[in-house]
Amino acid sequence: MGNRVSLFVTCIVDQLFPKVGMDMAEVLERLGYEIDFPERQTCCGQPAFNSGYRDEARTVARHFLDTFEACECIVAPSGSCTSMVTHHFAELFQKEPETLARVHSLEKRIWEFSTFLTEVAGVEDVGARLEDVVTFHDSCHGLRELGIKDAPRRLLARVRGLELREMQPAEECCGFGGTFAVKFAELSGAMARTKIDAILNTGATTVVALDLSCLMQIQGALSRAGSQVRTMHLAEVLASR
Amino acid sequence: MSVEFDRKIHNTLADANLQLAIYTATARLKDKRAETVAPDALPDYQELRTQANAVKKHTIENLDYYLEEFERNVEAHGGKVVYAKDGTEVADFVLGLAKDRGARLIVKSKSMTTEEVDLNERLEHHGLESVETDLGEYIIQLAHERPYHIVAPALHLTRYDVADLFTKRLNVPRETVIEKQTAIARKVLRQKFLAADIGISGANFLVAGSGAVVLVENEGNIRLTTSAPKIHIAIAGIEKMIPRAQDLAVFLKLLGRSGTGQLLTVYTSFLSGPRRGGEIDGPDEFYVVLLDNGRTRLLPDRGKRQSLYCIRCGACLNACPVYRKIGGHSFPWVYSGPIGAIITPQFMGVSHEPGLPFASSLCGACAEVCPVKIDIPKVLLELRSDVKKAEVREKRNRLEKLAFRAFAWLMTHPRLYEMAGKLAASAAPPDGSGWIKSVPAPMNIGPLRAWLSQRDLPPAPARSFREMWRRR
Secondary structure, three states: OOOEEEEOOOHHHHHOOHHHHHHHHHHHHHOOOEEEOOOOOOOOOHHHHHOOOHHHHHHHHHHHHHHHOOOOOEEEOOHHHHHHHHHHHHHHOOOOHHHHHHHHHHHOOEEEHHHHHHHHHOOOOOOOEEEEEEEEOOOHHHHHHOOOOHHHHHHHHOOEEEEEOOOOOOOOOOOOOOOHHHHOHHHHHHHHHHHHHHHHHHOOOEEEEOOHHHHHHHHHHHHHOOOOOEEEEHHHHHHOO | OOHHHHHHHHHHHHOHHHHHHHHHHHHHHHHHHHHHHOOOOOOOHHHHHHHHHHHHHHHHHOHHHHHHHHHHHHHHOOOEEEEEOOHHHHHHHHHHHHHHHOOOEEEEOOOHHHHHOOHHHHHHHOOOEEEEOOHHHHHHHHOOOOOOOOOOOOOOOOHHHHHHHHHHHHOOOOOOOHHHHHHHHHHHHHHHHHHOOEEEEOOOEEEOOOOEEEEEEOOOHHHHHHHOOOEEEEEEEHHHEEOOHHHHHHHHHHHHHHHHOOOOOOEEEEEOOOOOOOOOOOOOEEEEEEEOOOHHHHOOOOOOHHHHHOOOOOHHHHHOOOHHHHOOOOOOOOOOHHHHHHHHHHHHOHHHOOOHHHOOOOOOHHHHHOOOOOOHHHHHHHHHHHHHHHHHHOOOOHHHHHHHHHHHHHHOOHHHHHHHHHHHHHHOOOOOOOOEOOOOHHHOOHHHHHHHOOOOEOOOOOOOHHHHHHHO
8 A cells, every 4th residue: 555545534524623634634644644635525425324315325425436436545534434335335236236346445445544543554653742631432333333442542542641531431322323313302412411421420621532423412412511521533632732 | 203202202301210210220231231241251252142143044044944843843742833923813812712711810921922912901801811920010010001121121110119009009008128019919929820720921932943932031930820820822923933952052141141141040941832641740731822913024124134033132222322211111112122123113014103213323232232143223224214215105204305315416516515515604604612502593493403402513614624625
């Protein structure tokens, strides 16, 4: 593999949290990677897929395949969107052998940010410094579909000045769940409040995660509860110096 | 989503005592399970799951063969197998037998399958007395309620609730000590066991190779139900089949641990046929009713028929952050939690409660603890797709369909996607101070209102990532 990396920033980062994308690019550049941003990228199609609209999801997935066809290595700041590509695209193209072959090829070329750092770049210390007490939320799709548990913790352990305090339980869902958050708003809100109780119990001042969807839910609930605890994506932590 | 589903969720969330009861009870079951399947306690746990999945997969794919083998073996031992298409056929069989033998009183052990077909109600409607003998089931029968949980039917009731219930229904002094409450129930139930004409049980496993019905329990009431009365009827879903008794070495290890965190339940009974000459215990007549009730409809579906692998351990309920908030009675049928969310639409049809497959954040905690490795989130996703296809056919929910078509169109037109993003951002400008707590009234519609009912929104950034990237 060369040292060229294509960013899939995800639609939520593009539209709502652009700083996370910039920070991810900065960390990767610091490690010597040449960054490319395929301009035609939009979304992975997960919102439609999870809502039961498979034809629409397939349309968006096809666009994704076209956009990233020529990319050797793709990195995304999301476990959930990465998993959509690696675990669910194939299901959408069961009846199209040629597209399915393209999907299987793509599956091997896309990486969630923290896993890319530990497994491909082979680094744990990216030279970051952040004087803060943080707690880490395991996002469900990253944890259970991609098996990401240690990588972000190993990276956080090497950030100077940072103290990690584990919440109990770290692995319980924050209640976001895409359209679930608005279709079952009251239930989703109750799940978020259980999550923030776990966060507040640690005494940490920052919550870190690998997915902006979870962080948007957690930050929204923290803010509503009047808490000063902030949320950060791992890329923002690692870009801090 | 139906109004009723929404209302039940709301009421459960609003009841602080109930929230505490559910959360505490599920936490206890969840933690005990985790201890007994931890790598140092059960090093081959993952291999056992893989094996259990393979056995169930094989059995479900060859169910016709094993059903016939089971039937032959039961009959070779002097028992009889009865096939029932639905609840009416189950009730007709029991009623016919009761009438023929002059039976009045039935004792029952815990069985989700009989709950599924409202057996008690059907029997009582025809003048029979049917008494639940599992303590939890007995309590909820007195309360005229449905099981709250697959393995812990009275999980939602405190001992104070039970004290009130016993006083009211059994005319006994109020008693809040659990052991003494148990003694009260035991005294009543002992008389029922001795007087009963028929015992009805469920089945945890049906062993095709030996024709045995395998039952696990902790209270001893199943032993009495299946041996004291002259007639024993086991009622089981056809998916309870396993090929050989050897397979139990895998399933019994998983069931006790996953369900209650026990290495093995207190009693494990292997029942094959009526009492034979020279035996002291056992019924004179032995019947196994094999219930379909929608199960065969799943068999042709490669993706979703794994739902029939379930051994009803309840581990997915305890692990589920949704079940732990909305409890068992919010679910539209007797099966609750993640497993209820996948089998209810398949047994009853997706229109029974179209919102059900959507009442999940797809976190996957259920699949992680499932001892037979049912990929519950995957089945939920397929059911969601089924619901949407049904809506298109019936021309319902057309606005949402239109919205997702627009979404797909926008996401395949990057320039327009960018423009739409700018438009949305200009409608909700960043307030600079952090998180906005309200948005202009015209925007405060639908999903946005739902979001804001519980949480704040992030401020819109001044520029999208792609703009920042171009400018750098």
